[in-house]
Amino acid sequence: MLALRLTRSAHPAVQLRRLLVAAASAGTGFLLLCALGHALGHPDTPASSMLRLAWCAAPLAATVYFAIAVARTDPGTRPRPGLSAVGLGPARLMAISAATTALSCTLGSTLALLVFLHLRGDLTGMPFDGAATDFLAAGRPLPLPAALTLLALVPLSASAAVAVALRPREPVTGAARGARSYGRFGAYRRTAVRESFGAYGRFGKQSGAAARGRRTVVPAPDREGAADVLETGSETGPGPETGPETGPETGPEDVAGAPPSAAHTQPSGLPWGIAVLAVGLAVEALASRTGAGGAAGGRPAALLGLPLTAVGLALAGPGLTHLCGRLIQTVRPGALRLLAGRILMAEAARIGRPLGVVCAVMSAAYAMASLQDGQDASSGPLVTLGVLLVAGCTVATLLTAAVEARQARAGTTAALRRLGAPTATLRRAAALRAGALLALFGPLTLVVAELSAWPLAR
Incomplete structure (x- = not known):
């Protein structure tokens, strides 16, 4: 019910993208049903029918790929502060995204089934004077379990792919990522072991940006723009030593806004x-x-x-x-x-x-x-x-x-x-x-x- 409410209250642009997913699912489902109809109408050529069914893998993959991209840009299922307190953590939001994708693809598969049955003449009379009976198997009974199995491929594949793509991941902080620092004799190290006072005085770890009072950029998993870089620079002030190098630095990389x-x-x-x-x-x-x-x-x-x-x-x-x-x-x-x-x-x-x-x-x-x-x-x-x-x-x-x-x-x-x-x-x-x-x-x-x-x- 929550996924349905979020679907109904979404922005029109988001609704348009979901309708496009439903249309892609309808087209893929129709191609799968046409492959089934060709197999029913030509039982003596199973290789040709299998080739048509295998050819549907490309539209299926394209539809699933598009569904993942739409789920990534859905603002209704994006993690925000305060949602975990009401039971909407990352895992729950991922489940909602998968359910929303399944609803859109199921709508498209249902539309594909209705169009296929209409072209076969099962709902009304035979349209187009029976010109498309080669791949519709008109006049033959349609095996409903096989048709439903083929139509379920798109919703199941898309929802599973969305769940895998949006699964919760542990955030990698700057300390866990391990910033590059200098150890003894200028060797790189990634541990937090403190050096002795003699090593500090001889090899001058104060040559780093933080010891000179320069602005340091702390990497964060959600750092995406120059606003975060500038905010980090305002929080880190100059050290006890002052000089020409202690002032704030504004370089082209910071203006570009990319970490x-x-x-x-x-x-x-x-x-x-x-x-x-x-x-x-x-x-x-x-x-x-x-x-x-x-x-x-x-x-x-x-x-x-x-x-x-x-x-x-x-x-x-x-x-x-x-x-x-x-x-x-x-x-x-x-x-x-x-x-x-x-x-x-x-x-x-x-x-x-x-x-x-x-x-x-x-x-x-x-x-x-x-x-x-x-x-x-x-x-x-x-x-x-x-x-x-x-x-x-x-x-x-x-x-x-x-x-x-x-x-x-x-x-x-x-x-x-x-x-x-x-x-x-x-x-x-x-x-x-x-x-x-x-x-x-x-x-x-x-x-x-x-x-x-x-x-x-x-």
């Missing part, structure tokens, strides 16, 4: 993504070179490289986004380029993965377009529906991730405005980020699409 650890930590998936992408392209080229790529039975060998290239682009997305932010700041950057680059570097993990998935879907769709001449004409509408569903879910996931990133840097934007930054500067920084990402990922998508389509078109 130094988040901005300088490069995602580790770039080498793996490049390796998997190269393996996928090599598999497609090998299938084409052996002469099997153009044969009807050899095209599946070339199609094996498409999932590998998609996974490679998805893995390399955060690293490429981080690299793009670093390239913006090269060659004596100004305040605008520095701000845009630092934000890209800090949000590489949040924006890069959906962006890589969008590039993978576009390249795969371009490569699959070369196979349309040999496909059955009766499956054309279903193929179009599946492609539109996957592309729409991935693009909507990218836009939802952008909304999540905007919400995450709300404190940074407020701090910049308090410092006197004009709104036009923030808009130009956003346009610069979008243009840099388009300039990097656009040609990359075209190159991968051409290399993937070349073996399939032969």
Whole structure:
């Protein structure tokens, strides 16, 4: 009941995102039911029916991925101070998010069942003069347990994925993370063991930022903007020694609003993504070179490289986004380029993965377009529906991730405005980020699409 009340009282933008999840669930459920109908209408070709059912894995994965992104941006289930006192802790909020996702997906699955039954003629007369009876199994009894099992795949998968993605995690504080400090003879250490007075006097631990009276930035798990950095700086005052170095420091990194650890930590998936992408392209080229790529039975060998290239682009997305932010700041950057680059570097993990998935879907769709001449004409509408569903879910996931990133840097934007930054500067920084990402990922998508389509078109 609480999940239903939160669903009803949500913002219209949140309701729109939930309706989009329901629409994606309806499309995926309809494709699953069509695969069941083809199996009922063609019992002599089980391999073809199994291939249609396996092809529905891509829309299912895209729908689940989109549902996770929507659940992350839901403000009604976000942990806030005081909710634990009334019994709404992180675990309860995670359960509410999973229940809300299950409600949206169940609504979509119910709509898919009603549309499928209507097209079969079970509810009313046969529409479209029976033109779609090939994959509907009209005139045959529909096994209700099998249909309900297929329709339950989307709600169960989406709710389980949301529960795993939003599961409560132990906060990692600065003391637990272990700040870098200097021990004996300049060695790094991460323990809290105190040095003797002689070691302190000889090797000068007072050379650190805290001993000189500089402002220290205490890392925190929820530190996301310049407001927190400035607040930490105001709480830490100068030490007993005063001098030219004891005053407050305001650098470009603080103005950019990204934590130094988040901005300088490069995602580790770039080498793996490049390796998997190269393996996928090599598999497609090998299938084409052996002469099997153009044969009807050899095209599946070339199609094996498409999932590998998609996974490679998805893995390399955060690293490429981080690299793009670093390239913006090269060659004596100004305040605008520095701000845009630092934000890209800090949000590489949040924006890069959906962006890589969008590039993978576009390249795969371009490569699959070369196979349309040999496909059955009766499956054309279903193929179009599946492609539109996957592309729409991935693009909507990218836009939802952008909304999540905007919400995450709300404190940074407020701090910049308090410092006197004009709104036009923030808009130009956003346009610069979008243009840099388009300039990097656009040609990359075209190159991968051409290399993937070349073996399939032969």
